Amino acid sequence: MAAGDSFSVTTPIFYVNDAPHIGHAYTEVAADVLARWHRQSGVPTWSLTGTDEHGQKILRTAVANGVTPKEWADKLVADAWIPLLKTIDIANDDFIRTTEERHESVVQQFLQKLYDDGLIYDGEYEGYYCVGCEEYKQQSDLVDGTGEFAGQYVCPIHGRPVEVLKEKNYFFRMSQFQQRLLDLYESQPDFIQPDSLRNEIVSFVRRGLDDLSISRQSFDWGVRVPWDDKHVVYVWFDALINYISALGWRPDAPAELFDRFWPSNHIVGKDIARFHAVIWPAMLMAADLPVPRRVFGHGWLLVGGEKMSKSKLTGIAPSQITDVFGSDAFRYYFMRAIAFGQDGSFSWEDLAARYQAELANGFGNLASRVVAMVGRYCDGVVPEAGAASEAEAGIQRTVADAVGTASAAIDRFAISDSIAAVWSIVDELNGYLTVQEPWKVAKDDSQTERLHTILYTAAEGLRALAVLLSPVLPQATQKLWAALGAEPHLGALADQRIPDAGEWGQLPAGARTQALEALFPRIDHEATA
Ligand SMILES: [Zn+2]
Numbered sequence: 001m002a003a004g005d006s007f008s009v010t011t012p013i014f015y016v017n018d019a020p021h022i023g024h025a026y027t028e029v030a031a032d033v034l035a036r037w038h039r040q041s042g043v044p045t046w047s048l049t050g051t052d053e054h055g056q057k058i059l060r061t062a063v064a065n066g067v068t069p070k071e072w073a074d075k076l077v078a079d080a081w082i083p084l085l086k087t088i089d090i091a092n093d094d095f096i097r098t099t100e101e102r103h104e105s106v107v108q109q110f111l112q113k114l115y116d117d118g119l120i121y122d123g124e125y126e127g128y129y130c131v132g133c134e135e136y137k138q139q140s141d142l143v144d145g146t147g148e149f150a151g152q153y154v155c156p157i158h159g160r161p162v163e164v165l166k167e168k169n170y171f172f173r174m175s176q177f178q179q180r181l182l183d184l185y186e187s188q189p190d191f192i193q194p195d196s197l198r199n200e201i202v203s204f205v206r207r208g209l210d211d212l213s214i215s216r217q218s219f220d221w222g223v224r225v226p227w228d229d230k231h232v233v234y235v236w237f238d239a240l241i242n243y244i245s246a247l248g249w250r251p252d253a254p255a256e257l258f259d260r261f262w263p264s265n266h267i268v269g270k271d272i273a274r275f276h277a278v279i280w281p282a283m284l285m286a287a288d289l290p291v292p293r294r295v296f297g298h299g300w301l302l303v304g305g306e307k308m309s310k311s312k313l314t315g316i317a318p319s320q321i322t323d324v325f326g327s328d329a330f331r332y333y334f335m336r337a338i339a340f341g342q343d344g345s346f347s348w349e350d351l352a353a354r355y356q357a358e359l360a361n362g363f364g365n366l367a368s369r370v371v372a373m374v375g376r377y378c379d380g381v382v383p384e385a386g387a388a389s390e391a392e393a394g395i396q397r398t399v400a401d402a403v404g405t406a407s408a409a410i411d412r413f414a415i416s417d418s419i420a421a422v423w424s425i426v427d428e429l430n431g432y433l434t435v436q437e438p439w440k441v442a443k444d445d446s447q448t449e450r451l452h453t454i455l456y457t458a459a460e461g462l463r464a465l466a467v468l469l470s471p472v473l474p475q476a477t478q479k480l481w482a483a484l485g486a487e488p489h490l491g492a493l494a495d496q497r498i499p500d501a502g503e504w505g506q507l508p509a510g511a512r513t514q515a516l517e518a519l520f521p522r523i524d525h526e527a528t529a
Contacts, residue, residue, distance in 0.1 A: 006045065007038035008261035008293075012268050013050040013098065013242050016076040017061040020084045021315035022334075022346065023269070023301050029331045030298060030340060030415060031267045032090045036471035037410050037418075039091075041498040046261040048246050050096035051081055055235030056131045059221040069221045073099060087318050089327040089474055096246040098223075098239055106245035107238050108226040110287060111214075113251045114172065115227060119286045125169040125213040132158035134235050136165075136213055157271070170215040170231060177282035178209045184281060190294055192277045193413065194341035197270055197297040201277045212237075212279060240280045244289070251287075263293040265413075270297035296413050299343035301334075321351070324523060328473040329355050332419070335472055340415045355520065363426050363465070364476070364519035369433070370458040371483045371516040377442045382459050382485065383452035384509040391432060392457045396504045398428045399464045403502035406468060422468045429461045459484060460507045466493060467501040476519040483516035 011031045014024055028049060035047035053073040062072035077097060085092060096103060114120050128137040132155060142153040145161055152161040185191055185202050192198040215231035216222070222232030247262055248255040268276050273295060281291040303316070321330050333351050336358070338344030374382060385392075402421045409418035438454045441447045463484055470477040470493055481493040489508045490496065500506075 005043075006261050007035070007043045008046040008048075008264040009034050009038075010047070010243055010264050010266050011049040012266075012272060013052040013096065013239055014081065015055075015057060016051050016053050016073045016081065017057050019076070019080040020318065022318050022321065025084060025088050025318040025330070026301055026334050026338075027267055027269065027298065028085065028090050029088055029334055032088075032092070033331065033335055033415055033471045034265070034267075034410065034413065035093075036091060036474070037498065040467065040470055040494070040496070041407070044260065046093045046247075046257070046264075047091070048094050048096065048243070048264070049085070049090070049092050050094075050242060050246070051077055051098070052235065052239045052242075053077075053097055053099045054222040054232070054238055055134050056216075056219055056221070057134055059219055060131065070099060073097070084318060087322050087327065088330055091474075094246050096242050098242060102248075103242055103245040104223045106249060107223045107233055107241050109251050110241055110244075110283075111233060111237075112226050114283075114286050117286070119173045119176075120170050120214070121173070122168060123171045123211075123213075124166070125171075126166045127164075128153060128162040129165045130155040130158060130160075130162045132160065137162055165218075167217055169213040169217070170225060170228070171211040172214045172237070172283070172286070174212045174279065174282050175209045177285050178205060180285055181205050181209075181278060181281060184291060191291070192273065193294060193296045197273050197277075197341075201273060204274065205278060209278070209282075236275055236279065237283070240275065240283065243280075243292070249289075263290045265294045265296065266292050267296050267298065267413075270299060273297040294413075296341070298340055299338070301338075302343055302345045303347075305345075316346075325351065325355055326475070326520075328475050329359055329520065331472055331474075332359060335415045336419045336423075338416065340413055352523065355523065358423070360518075360520040360522070362423075362430065363469075363473075366426060366430055366433075366458075367462055367465075367480050367483070367519055368516055370429075370455070370462055371513050373438055373442075374455055374459060374513045375515065377438070377451060378455060380513045382507060382509055382511040382513065383456055385456035385460075386449035386453045388453065388457075391436065392453060395425075395428060395432055395457055395461055399425055399461060399504065400502035402468065403464075403498065407498065419472060422465070425461055425465055425468070429458055429465075433458060456507075456509065459513075460505065463490075463507040464501045467496040467498060470494075470496075479516065479519060483514050485511035485513045488512075 009031045011027050031047060035045050039045040059069050062069040065072060128142060130137055142162060143156050145152040145154040149161050154160060155162050182205055192201050214234045214237045215225050216234060217231045220232055222235060223238050225231040225233060243264055244258060244262060247258040249258040266276050277295040284291050333354055337354060374380060402425050405421035406418040409421060436454045438451055441451045462480060463486055466477040466480045478493055481487060484507060486507055489511055490506060
């Protein structure tokens with residue numbers, strides 16, 4: 001029972017050659033929001049992240065730091081990559097490292113199966129290789145070097161000369177899968193998203209596919225080729241298999257997680273979409289396994305117009321943002337401000353402005369005001385609503401519509417649109433309070449029922465918001481859930497279901513509210529300077 005009955009999402013596994021920057025955190029948060037949304041919708045969900053620890057790049061980084069590659073990987077995972085997940089509040093189900101035995105043994109079994117089926121042969125590779133990309137390059141991928149690199153071919157991504165390789169390698173018969181890949185892109189139009197990326201991949205595959213060199217023998221930091229231990233497996237061929245090794249796949253053996261959760265949705269940066277949308281499905285076809293459910297390539301984060309990366313000195317550590325604004329704000333900002341799939345610019349000014357306008361003044365202030373008024377006018381007990389006017393009916397419609405619109409957006413991985421749909425409730429409720437002026441109604445003793453109707457409507461709207469925003473703002477919504485006094489009546493926030501969130505009237509009259517600290521406190525201007 002896969003696809004439809006369950007939801008599974010992966011991030012790329014990240015190279016441990018360096019510490020994470022906000023580009024990595026962006027990918028992690030997107031996958032986490034999708035996973036949390038599905039979990040909160042009652043769908044069996046599984047989310048995977050991890051680290052890619054083999055290959056020449058890591059070997060060289062370790063050597064340069066005077067340690068073994070495994071020592072280097074252990075240190076980076078413990079000091080940087082696992083802590084990253086805490087920093088930005090990721091609720092992953094598994095974390096896989098490609099140096100784990102559970103992974104390496106599956107890589108060997110997968111390879112052996114393809115070798116036994118005649119899909120791997122030995123040959124001679126002669127061509128270019130970028131260690132920074134860990135990728136074989138065609139001459140057409142490269143640019144002419146200038147200055148100190150004059151006369152050499154340079155990788156346009158890394159700005160450094162590529163290496164010329166001439167090695168006896170093993171090759172995967174990828175060229176055999178060209179037509180099947182094109183058929184896949186045709187029959188499953190959302191296999192690669194967004195469409196711009198799909199078009200790019202389709203025309204790349206239409207131009208023809210070469211067989212793929214899948215082993216190296218000039219260094220030894222990798223998984224050994226099982227029938228020839230002079231070779232280690234090409235790092236990408238090794239790494240891609242993590243998506244099924246983590247699910248416990250084995251050839252010719254049942255695997256409960258694999259049966260339940262494969263095929264997964266892969267969230268990747270658009271620069272590695274070819275590996276995921278061409279090489280990986282070809283590998284799976286070769287092994288007679290189902291291809292991924294979807295490969296979604298997100299855009300670049302730009303800082304001052306440049307792609308985020310440490311090598312370009314624009315790297316920002318996620319904790320620099322969360323230390324000031326908190327993890328909820330980090331999650332909200334990147335998911336809301338950037339249309340998922342497109343490039344987006346990060347700036348501290350934009351982050352600070354959205355924090356103040358949308359989180360503090362929009363949502364946070366709404367929550368504080370409503371809880372405070374229930375405290376002041378109703379002794380901290382959610383009142384019984386009287387007859388609903390057109391204004392209350394409008395709020396109920398807004399909530400119901402937001403659930404449907406937001407869910408449909410999530411199905412397309414349009415995370416920003418989904419948040420915008422939910423935010424219509426925030427805006428409507430703020431407008432409703434401005435028009436209804438409960439603080440004035442409270443001064444008229446003959447209008448108690450009207451006051452109660454207004455406050456109930458606002459509190460019940462917050463109940464729906466807590467559920468719908470929990471995938472993006474897990475900490476703030478938990479505080480709000482407690483402040484509304486919902487838990488003794490409705491159960492834990494985690495047990496609320498998004499598809500039911502629009503059903504009006506769930507928060508019972510009589511629920512006891514608790515004081516609510518500011519969900520998004522004021523930030524000192526000096527802190528962001
Ligand atoms: Zn490169």
